[in-house]
Amino acid sequence: MPVSAGQDPITVAVLHGGETPPGLERHAGDARLRFAADAGELAAVLPGSDVLLTWDFTSDAVKDVWEATDTDALRWVHTASAGVDRVAFPALLASGATLTNSRGVFDRPIAEFVLGAVIAFAKDTARSLTLQRERTWRHRETETVAGKVATVVGSGPIGRAVADLLGAVGMRVRLVGRRAADGVHAFDELPGLLPDTDHLVLAAPLTDATRGMLHAGTIALLPERARVVNVGRGALVVQDDLTDALATGRLAGAALDVFETEPLPATSPLWAMEHVLLSPHMSGDVVGWKDMLVELFADNLARFRDGRELRNVVDPERGYVSSSAGKV
Known part of the structure; x- marks a missing residue:
């Protein structure tokens, strides 16, 4: 109204x-x-x-x-x-x-941020920068992103923008939303999608259903080669469980822009992990x-x-803007 x-x-x-x-x-x-x-x-x-x-x-x-x-x-x-x-x-x-x-x-900026993180992992950019500072010449082989599987949780404009950019570089992208729709998997299908996921991207709104969605149980379903990119909300992840998985090598890496506590405490072990990319909640800030x-x-x-319709009206029951709300 x-x-x-x-x-x-x-x-x-x-x-x-x-x-x-x-x-x-x-x-x-x-x-x-x-x-x-x-x-x-x-x-x-x-x-x-x-x-x-x-x-x-x-x-x-x-x-x-x-x-x-x-x-x-x-x-x-x-x-x-x-x-x-x-x-x-x-x-x-x-x-x-x-x-x-x-x-x-924030749609396109966050999508570019996610693509940058995915490519940075594939091309071992963090290690190259470290070796550069050390003046060390060390040849390595890197990965290609083409053909890798990305599971993007969040089918709103941000998630769709992420899916478009990842698809443009040849990745196989599965989009996960609240319920199944054309080209979108339902949230309850997520466990079945995790075992062959190379990059799990969290771009979902924080709701009762998504809070703590990435925990020890769901992490166990991911392959060890998987990397997690969180550009949604810190509380989508049980941070201690993710930290443990990264510390033990259960996951290959993570790019985290949001955290349970912000700023991230200096005592967090995430700061010192070589295979973790941290940024201070800035993925959409261009x-x-x-x-x-x-x-x-x-x-x-x-x-x-x-007295006209407002843009981006939040559905009070869902906790986010539905596709039919907020007409321009």
Whole structure:
């Protein structure tokens, strides 16, 4: 259903975490902006606000202040991320406020990141850099990616973009979604797909069904040559189980962009593993990404003002944007 803003100027609360969204004032038109850096400030600006923009999508401030704050006026919550797990808590979902995300901004960048990780493993890039620093000439043979099997969990835009790029370099790609569809395997088929998987790519939203999906049991189904690439959410993986599998050689490697605890503690053994590629939750963050996030929100703000359908409406039962939601 369209969300109508009515006739009065729109009031937008912005949880920014210390960084103001670039150009937001210019794009906001006559909307009244109320900025909050943290939970304390958010509790002060949220009452009476029509809209909440969670620019700081790593913060739990919305959940922390929700129950003790007057949110009766709030009709729309937007998060500047593809994942909604920090804001899709039961009380917000039950409030009647429409929840939208930033789907579409990160698809291609994350797909390129995954392809880069797959090729880096195949061509032993990390070892080449180490030997270069050591001024050591050591000839080796590397792998080809053509013909290798990639199982991509997550059939939304990010997962499909990953599948397209991996397929373009000759990999055999299986896409796994919540349920079976044309060209998509159902999530409950995943155990049967793991034994011949060379690269397991996790690009699924974090839901009750996907939380902890990669654990000792599912890892045991993968061949020892398999590598794991996680660009979804850290909680998709039982990190201790994955760490143990990597330490013992049960898996050949992993490229991890997200973790159970972020930043990843300096005490984590993952830091020292030669066959592990670590990055600080940046797989979708390319030059200009913040501007794209603001432009997406601004477009939805105009839609909200006019009473038109919002883009990227999250299905409160599924916890992600369904294929039929969020019409442009």
